Amino acid sequence: MLNCRQATQLCSEERDRPLSLRERVALRLHTLICDSCANFRRQMDFLALAARRFREGRRPDGDDE
Amino acid sequence: MTSDSPADAKPPSLDWNDPAILALRRDMLKFAHLQLRDEGAAEDAVQEALIAAMRHRDGFAGRSALKTWVFAILRNKIIDHLRKHAREIPASDLARRGDDEGPDIEQLFEQDGHWTTQDKPHTWADPESALSQKQFWAVFDACVNHLPANTARVFMMREFLDLGTEEICQELAITSANCWVMLHRARTALRRCLENNWFGGAPKPC
The missing domain is CATH 1.10.10.10 (Winged helix-like DNA-binding domain superfamily/Winged helix DNA-binding domain)
Structure with missing residues (x-):
């Protein structure tokens, strides 16, 4: 069984490499019972989305106060 | 030196004082500065990206397309810079x-x-x-x-x-x-x- 520290490492790594089946199952089980890590995982999605907006120059313009 | 292709002779038509271009430049600088942490290098990367964008300006359709496209060019300029300097970081x-x-x-x-x-x-x-x-x-x-x-x-x-x-x-x-x-x-x-x-x-x- 994963602890939260290990689960968050996998939440991060799944953005950088394909997880193994065993890792995917373990992470899924953990986030089903742990709200904090489920939040963490969603927030990793959000960070990636924000980074993509930035990378594409799609931040709100500076002159639309 | 530049090539002698006639296409290069087309005068650049981007207006550098256009507020939209100024805003774009400011956003680009923010992006570059965050990553290069060096004002001179960030200015250079932005300048090079804008010049490259201007040279190939037929490649974009509208302002939002321009922005995305210029950022893609900037991204490559930053990667070039980091590659050149990566070895300097022990x-x-x-x-x-x-x-x-x-x-x-x-x-x-x-x-x-x-x-x-x-x-x-x-x-x-x-x-x-x-x-x-x-x-x-x-x-x-x-x-x-x-x-x-x-x-x-x-x-x-x-x-x-x-x-x-x-x-x-x-x-x-x-x-x-x-x-x-x-x-x-x-x-x-x-x-x-x-x-x-x-x-x-x-x-x-x-």
Whole structure:
């Protein structure tokens, strides 16, 4: 069984490499019972989305106060 | 020197004083400066990207397309710069823990690996709406700036420049495992910073 520290490492790594089946199952089980890590995982999605907006120059313009 | 193709003779028509171009330039500088942490290098990268964009200006359709496209060019200029200078960063510096690394990730967790009460990630209310708010991005920039330099460098190569971890490892001469640990550290710190400084208002206890 994963602890939260290990689960968050996998939440991060799944953005950088394909997880193994065993890792995917373990992470899924953990986030089903742990709200904090489920939040963490969603927030990793959000960070990636924000980074993509930035990378594409799609931040709100500076002159639309 | 430039080629002698007649296409090059076309006079550039971008108006550098157009407020939209000035705003674009400012956004580009922010993007470049965050990653290069050197004003001169950031100015150079932005200038080169704008010139390249102007030279091939038939390739875009409208203003939003221009922006995305110019940022793609800028991204490549930054990658070029980082490649040229990657060797100047001693690998031992990158791999080193502690020192400038700020609060260690271990401090967020109890001995048994569970979240400490004060560091549990809370639910963020409607995070996507934050992306259209300028103040949010100011907080985002500040949070990225607060990352330890080496952690920030790896994070930005991965997320802003969209490089794969393999390539990052090669450029910086670190192992994949090390790279994943640094990315975890960066994302965790960034998440925490955003929660404390932007999403913290959410009154819901976990």
